[in-house]
Amino acid sequence: MKRYQKIVGTFTKTIDKLEALHSTCLKKVDEIVGKIGSLESDKEAELQEGQIAKATAEKLKKIFE
Numbered sequence: 001m002k003r004y005q006k007i008v009g010t011f012t013k014t015i016d017k018l019e020a021l022h023s024t025c026l027k028k029v030d031e032i033v034g035k036i037g038s039l040e041s042d043k044e045a046e047l048q049e050g051q052i053a054k055a056t057a058e059k060l061k062k063i064f065e
Helices: 002-063
Strands: none
Touching: none
């Protein structure tokens, strides 16, 4: 009976470790998704700022030709 309980105890510990790993991975995925969303927002802001700068430069070129 001791061997059986030792084997069951080992599997129980393994299950706990795998569940903890699963939780850790999900947390990391959430972090990565958050970072990607933030970077996407930054990218869009930079693109818009660049487009506005280009449009302004073209308007100024026409004025000072």
